Amino acid sequence: MSSTASKAGSNVLRYSALGAGIFYGFTHQRSISAAEKAAAAQREYEHKQELINKAKEAYAKSKQPVSAVSTPSGLDQDPMSPNFDIEAYFSALLAKA
DSSP, rough: OOHHHHHHHHHHHHHHHHHHHHHHHHHHHHHHHHHHHHHHHHHHHHHHHHHHHHHHHHHHHTTTEEEEEEEEETOOOOOTTOOOHHHHHHHHHHHHH
């Protein structure tokens, strides 16, 4: 009779180890999946933040005054502007040439 009790005890031990292994594998896989989802969400957030920053920069560039964009030297080159100086304009053209 002791061989039957021993066999039953070893079966209980085997199935307990199998159940514990399955439980550990399930919880471990779940934690890995959660970490991957969090990393993917973080990457997506950073990508969207980068796009927002680029859009803000483009909007800021489009809203800059025309004279500041086209005249980095500070020379007013718009002939319709009341601050237009034709003499300075021609001297700048000659200096470039």
